[in-house]
Amino acid sequence: MMQMIKGYLAFALMVLMAVPAAAEDITVFAAASLKNAMDEVAAGFEAAAGHGVTVSYAGSSALARQIELGAPADVFVSANPGWMDRLDEAGKTEGGTRVDLLGNRIVLIAHGVAEPVEVGAGMDLAGMLGDGRLAMALVDAVPAGIYGKAALESLGLWKSVEARVVQADNVRAALKLVAIGEAPMGVVYATDAAAEEGVSVLGVFPEDSHPPIVYPVAAMTGRLSPMVAEFLGYLQSGAAREVFKRHGFTVLAD
CATH class of the missing domain: 3.40.190.10 (Periplasmic binding protein-like II)
Incomplete structure (x- = not known):
């Protein structure tokens, strides 16, 4: 019996090794006003990096509250600093990843x-x-x-x-x-x-x-994988900057 179990385990391991590893995906929560530009930026990242990107759009307040309740966002892009500040204070953002990304009118x-x-x-x-x-x-x-x-x-x-x-x-x-x-x-x-x-x-x-309109971006606590870091870098890349500018945003991040 033990020999049979070992045989099944060996076979299962061979099957797992034979299945190609799935490309990593990233989940982004983004302010609704970003939809057109972020859809284009996400598609560019997918083409360049080979990682899938799922973007959920809503008001920044609703998204921040979802993150507070444990929603599995990797990255949050808020339409104002206040909601990101709230997540900072709640320990929901990864230290050192926050950047003021965009401006608007x-x-x-x-x-x-x-x-x-x-x-x-x-x-x-x-x-x-x-x-x-x-x-x-x-x-x-x-x-x-x-x-x-x-x-x-x-x-x-x-x-x-x-x-x-x-x-x-x-x-x-x-x-x-x-x-x-x-x-x-x-x-x-x-x-x-x-x-x-x-x-x-x-x-x-x-x-x-009115106060300056600033869109901060940050990784969420415990979600800073190499893929997420790559995406955060892409948001500040020349390719992404051109997309954001074309859609009327002011690019703040260097």
Whole structure:
């Protein structure tokens, strides 16, 4: 009997050795505003490195909370430093891997084709909305909504439109509300507006009307394999930089 068991074990070992090792995969949690650019960057990494990449997109707040609850993300790219800070404080990020990767702008958009306006303290945003709503990402949780609310408050416009704001789970959902005409106007990232043919940019919010828009990236605690390190390096490579720039992001990482 023992001889038979040894024979089965030897056979099983031969089978395992004969099966090619599967290429490593990486799981990335990324802010929804990164989708178009990150899809392209991930495909470039897969072609160059031979590793599969799965990217999950949502609002940074939702992704950070999932990571806090144990979601198996290898890499997180947040649309603002605050949610990455929270993971840092919770011991969820791998020390020495955090980098400020990208920058962005927020813009006022309209459904269809519309004439540009000067976005500033003197604009009658409430009047421009008419009977319609202003689409924004969640203003107290999602970075695009947080930045947008800060800008509107800074310009003295928030109180006049607060009751007219329709909030979406993430910035791409807010963008879609405007693109399909459910809301005549919205506040989104410049990169989102560039990715959607159904909207036009009315104007760009002054940079000093809101905190700087920064996208930090980091590996999660215990997930820094050679493959993850390679991916983090690729995000800062010339190939990735060109993709991010083409999609309208400012590249911050050296």
